[in-house]
Amino acid sequence: MRTSSELRRIALNALRSKWVMAIIMCIIVSFLGGVNSEGIEFKINFEANHPNFGVYLGDHTIYSSHHGFIPEGLGIIAGGFAVLAIFYAILRFMLGSIAGVGYARFNLDLVNNANPGYESLLRYFPYWKSAICTAVAKALRIFLWTLLFVIPGIVASYSYAMTNYILAETPNISASEAIEISKVLMEGNKWRLFCLHLSFIGWDILCAFTLGIGNLWLVPYKQAAEAAFYMDITTKNYTVF
Helix, strand or coil, X not given: CCCHHXXXXXXXXXXXXXXXXXXXXXXXXXXXXXXXXXXXEEEEEEECCEEXXXXXXXXXXXXXXXXXXXXXXXXXXXXXXXXXXXXXXXXXXXXXXXXXXXXXXXXXXXXXXXXXXXXHHCCCHHHHHHHHHHHHHHXXXXXXHHHHCHHHHHHHXXXXXXXXXXXXXXXXXXXXXXXXXXXXXXXXXXXXXXXXXXXXXXXXXXXXXXXXXXXXXXXXXXXXXXXHHHHHHCCCCCCCC
């Protein structure tokens, strides 16, 4: 099993000479809503010239240095949404679910030095039902676990973190099968993925000083490292070192 530093090195070597494509791909997928955190994220932001440290689980705020611990779901429930906003959110979720699987395939090919292209995003549209159903099932399960407390929600998010990679390799399987396979793969590996995410905190701090522009490079770096993690826990061989 490779360490976080080894996985980051594999990601950097895979991105060598392919940064432009990786950044453009990340921008496209982010616009479609396909780049989401599967686990806990650490972010540093500047508000009114003061640093604000936050801990996030997907789109939910777990802790903010300005507001302390925030009950899950409060931000979602608060306020009403216009019909157009709801339609946009649903459409973005659906497109993001499909694009997320294509982006996982892109990063797997990147780590394998297979010269991935933009067509990766279109490859999984014929399997849109499987991608969307899996995303819905995963989000619902994480949400229900989060209702119990923050920690079970975090654990659940790491249990289901590999579903997009699994669908990228076997798009014909059902949502329940993809989630169950991810749970099996992550047995004993959740802490390793958490440590991999945590190992980027220094880069997150540096990106805060660039007003987020540094994320154009950091997000592809993180995604490639996570793809390398998946390859590692599935005992696949690397072609990039």
